[in-house]
Each structure stands twice: as C-alpha cells, then as structure tokens.
Amino acid sequence: MTSIVDVQPPGYTSSYLADQHAGQLARLRTLERAFDPLSHAVFDQLALAGKPAILDLGAGAGSLAGWLSRRYPQATITATDIDARFLTDIPGIQVLTHNAVTDEFPPAAFDVVHARALLCHLADREEVLTRAITWLRPGGWLVIEDVSLEPSLRTANPLFRKVAQAGITLLEQSIGSDMLWASTLADRLRDRGLANVRHRTLEGRIGDNSPADTFWASTTAQAGPALLKLGLLTQEDLDEMTHLRADPAFTDAALTFVSAWGQVL
Ligand SMILES: C[S@@+](CC[C@H](N)C(=O)[O-])C[C@H]1O[C@@H](n2cnc3c(N)ncnc32)[C@H](O)[C@@H]1O
Structure with a gap:
C-alpha cells in the first residue's frame, strides 16, 4: 500500500479536503448546516x-462569522x-489570510477566540491551543469546536467500520489530523487553567438524511479518489457503502460534534 507521505508532505492545504478542490465550498456548507446550530447555542x-x-x-466559508x-x-x-477565498461578500467582518500554526496575534487582542473543525486537522494543535489563549484578554472566552469520528469505530456493521477506519487513516496520513481528539476537548481547556469550562456534544448519524449524514457523505465522496489511490478502500467498498447508506433499514452513529469553552481569568 502506498503511503501518501511518500508522495507529498502532509497538510490541509495539499490534501483532498483543501479549498482548491471543486467540491469544497459545497462540502463546507454541509458542515455549516450541521454544526452552526450548536455553535449558535454556545455563543x-x-x-x-x-x-x-x-x-x-480557520473560518472556512464564513457562515459563523457572518452570523456573529x-x-x-x-x-x-x-x-x-x-x-x-470563500470569505468574500460577508458584511460586517474583517478578513485576514493567516496561518494559525505560524502567524501570531498580539497578546490580549480578543474577547473571544473561536475555532471550529480546525484544530483536529493541525499536527501542532496543542501548541495552537496554548497560543490562542495568549490572544485573549482577562475575562475572554476560548471556544473550541471539533468533530470526533469515535462513534463510527463502534459500529457493528463491518462495511461501515472499514470505511470509517479508512477515512480516519487517510486524514491522519494526508493531513496529520486526529479525528478522536475532540472527545478530550474540555480536559484540554481545564489543563490550561481556563475557568468555567463547559462542553456540549451532538451525535451525528448516517443513513437518516440529517445534516450530519449529508456532511459525512459529502466528505466521503470528496475523499473517494484518495482512498482508492492509497488502496485503503476499493470501488466496490464505496459502491456498497452508498447502497448501505440509502437502505431505509440502516442508520448508525457516525460522529460527534463537540463544543468546549472556558474563560481566562
Ligand atoms: C473543516 S474547515 C472548517 C471551516 C469553518 N471553521 C467551519 O467550521 O465551518 C477547516 C478550515 O481550516 C482552514 N485551515 C487549515 N489549516 C489552517 C491553518 N494552518 N491556519 C488557518 N486556517 C487553516 C482550511 O482552509 C479550512 O477553511
């Protein structure tokens, strides 16, 4: 089996999930539809x-920034x-091209720092979390939201488990993502001394035509060519998974949307 690290350095911008991909804006919209209600409730x-x-x-296509x-x-x-590129034509926001891993903000510049579906994809996520806290004023809130694919590994369905494991492996190899990290988010904030830490989770299922189901399907479809190229799945696996997801008798827990927030005192 070829490893993608033999071909190109890992990272979000060179991956099959990056913004230059033709389906990326539509995929980001499916994420927004699934996750925005949870983010709104946190704010x-x-x-x-x-x-x-x-x-x-890491505001993506900007629905949350526009809502804010x-x-x-x-x-x-x-x-x-x-x-x-997708943060255009959103009234009332300032847009900055900024690499969260290498670029800074001045200390105590913000009352809220929010990041959603970003840190799970950054190999340096722990360092970014620590630096983001320095950008907050006393009393300011750090709000971190991420996706965990842990529920999909508990499925009793062998095909779904195979597809889920392949997706997690691809994300790890091609981006450096940790798709189980979100489950520990609240502890990460407490470990850094934040006060009033709270968290909320929402289970996302597949096979039920929910926003989470659409997000899962859109991401899996975009990953399809890379999964095949690396030999992680066959075309038959992908076709069978499409049929399984469309089977009215099938639905299963696929992911968890996690929000955790805490305050700098
Ligand atoms: C899965 S999308 C999430 C977008 C948005 N936060 C949301 O939840 O709708 C991840 C976003 O992080 C951006 N990104 C990836 N690596 C980044 C980095 N090092 N610094 C800033 N943004 C990054 C990507 O370009 C992409 O827009």
Whole structure:
C-alpha cells in the first residue's frame, strides 16, 4: 500500500479536503448546516457585552462569522483562514489570510477566540491551543469546536467500520489530523487553567438524511479518489457503502460534534 507521505508532505492545504478542490465550498456548507446550530447555542451562553472583539480562526466559508456580525452588531469580527477565498461578500467582518500554526496575534487582542473543525486537522494543535489563549484578554472566552469520528469505530456493521477506519487513516496520513481528539476537548481547556469550562456534544448519524449524514457523505465522496489511490478502500467498498447508506433499514452513529469553552481569568 502506498503511503501518501511518500508522495507529498502532509497538510490541509495539499490534501483532498483543501479549498482548491471543486467540491469544497459545497462540502463546507454541509458542515455549516450541521454544526452552526450548536455553535449558535454556545455563543448564546457567553453573555458578551459592549463591543467585543471576536476572532474566528480557520473560518472556512464564513457562515459563523457572518452570523456573529448579525448577532453582535457592535462587535469587531475578525475571520481568518490560511486560504480566505470563500470569505468574500460577508458584511460586517474583517478578513485576514493567516496561518494559525505560524502567524501570531498580539497578546490580549480578543474577547473571544473561536475555532471550529480546525484544530483536529493541525499536527501542532496543542501548541495552537496554548497560543490562542495568549490572544485573549482577562475575562475572554476560548471556544473550541471539533468533530470526533469515535462513534463510527463502534459500529457493528463491518462495511461501515472499514470505511470509517479508512477515512480516519487517510486524514491522519494526508493531513496529520486526529479525528478522536475532540472527545478530550474540555480536559484540554481545564489543563490550561481556563475557568468555567463547559462542553456540549451532538451525535451525528448516517443513513437518516440529517445534516450530519449529508456532511459525512459529502466528505466521503470528496475523499473517494484518495482512498482508492492509497488502496485503503476499493470501488466496490464505496459502491456498497452508498447502497448501505440509502437502505431505509440502516442508520448508525457516525460522529460527534463537540463544543468546549472556558474563560481566562
Ligand atoms: C473543516 S474547515 C472548517 C471551516 C469553518 N471553521 C467551519 O467550521 O465551518 C477547516 C478550515 O481550516 C482552514 N485551515 C487549515 N489549516 C489552517 C491553518 N494552518 N491556519 C488557518 N486556517 C487553516 C482550511 O482552509 C479550512 O477553511
């Protein structure tokens, strides 16, 4: 079996999930539809007052940054991404091309630092988490949200388990992702001394036509050619998985959307 690291260095921007991929904007929209309600509920808990400075790190296609600008009209919203091509035409936000791993912000620049579905894909996630805390003012909130694929590894269905394991392996090899890391998010914030740490999770299923199901299918379809090229799955596996997902008798837990937040005192 070929390893993708033999072909190109791992990383999000050179992977099959990167923004230059033709299906990427549509795929990001499926993620937004699944995850936005959970993110909105978290921000509704924060009781932000005045004119907060809010950073959305790795903002993707920007639905959350746009919502923040409408939710907090007095706030300054900064949306960053290593590839900011989809962060256009969103009123009320400042857009910055910024690499969360290598680029800085001044200390104590923000009242909220938010990152969603970003840190699981960064090999240096622990360091980025630590640096992001330094960008917060006293009283500021760190809000980290990520996806765990842990539920899919517990499935009793051998085909779904094979496809899930292949996806996790591909993400690890081609990007450096850790798709189980999100399960430990709240502890990561507590370990760094944040106060008032809380977390919420939402199970996402496949085979039920839910937003999570659409996100899962869109990501698996985009990964298809890379999964085949590396010999992680066969075309027959992918075809059988498509049939299984369409079978009205099949549904299963596939992933968990995790939100964790805590405050700098
Ligand atoms: C899965 S998408 C999530 C987008 C958005 N946060 C959301 O939840 O809708 C991950 C995003 O992180 C961006 N990204 C990847 N590596 C990055 C880095 N080192 N610094 C900043 N952004 C990065 C990608 O370009 C992509 O837009």
